[in-house]
Amino acid sequence: MIGTIEEVIRDMETGVLDFTKNGECSGCGSCCSNYLPMSEKEIREIRKYMKKHGVTEKKHLMPTLYPMFDLTCPFLDDSKEKNKCTIYPARPQICRVFVCNQPPSQVNENRELFWRTRMPVNMRKIFFGG
Ligand code: SF4
């Protein structure tokens, strides 16, 4: 998506593309990655939520042919018009604070904070053993 010159410069500065609509999260799911910084507590809470609600693994991009290239979060249900997080009430803190139109200073602050206080998690592996 091409925005104003200011938006393009901001995207280049942060390495984050802006997919918002009218300044609000559009729910496009483009930021829903298979690799997220998470704490042990967040992992426990997600496991509890999964068990209670029977959450299953979501696959993307021709899963039988190219499972290794599926870099999208296994909790993202993109089968409907609007993408949906299937663990929304239990989603980790990074998903709660991140919006792709944040100013570079906020993006960098979040990046520094989350990668310093949490560990990088392969979501598919840790929650589904894949
Ligand atoms: S924050 Fe994520 S889901 Fe929302 S518009 Fe940006 S990329 Fe899409």
Ligand code: SF4
């Ligand atoms: S937990 Fe939900 S909001 Fe966070 S990356 Fe996965 S699908 Fe997106």
